[in-house]
Amino acid sequence: MRRQAAVAASLATVLALSSCGSGDPVVPKSLCGTSIDPALSRPLLEPLNREVEQDGPVDRRAGETGHCIVWVGDDAAMEFWFAWGSGAPNLVELSGPDTTYRLTKVTPTDLGFEGVVGNEGAKAWTPCTTAGGDSFMLSVNFPRVDRMSAKLRPAIEKFMKAYMKNTVTTLGCGKPAVR
DSSP states (O other), X not given: OHHHHHHHHHHHHHHHHHHHTOSOOOOOSEETTEEOOHHXXXXXXXXXXXXXXXXXXXXXXXXXXXXXXXXXXTEEEEEEEEEEEXXXXXXXXXXXXXXXXXXXXXXXXXXXXXEEEETTEEEEEEEEEETTXXXXXXXXXXXXXXXXXXXXXXXXXXXXXXXXXXHHHHTTOSSOOOO
């Protein structure tokens, strides 16, 4: 009887200790080199059933176009494309069906910068003179988001407004042309 009680107590202790560390994985406070409120990232990273990891960040000082991916387990959850160039891009055209980072049901949106939002991502642009040129464009896609659903568009818009603003402050291109 004592032995059964000791085994039961040991098992209960092991179960209690193993559940202490469980819970949602931590949402990073910085994604691909830009600080961002985890509350803005969380809805776009869900389901958070595994650890959140990221490639990158892109070398902003060099002004070289590059990408960074945020992973939840083995799944790409966020794909960032940092691009420097010359002149203002046509964001709607760059979001078309034959582009790398296409967007579904794209609409021009005031993101504090010239921008567009689709069901599964967003793009924003601003004048920004750096080693890479006189303009900067950021594209963010969320591959796990349903392209046919507009459910996360408000979350995408809030995220992109904050992320673009915070990214531009890291570029060293002077005061951003915020609208």
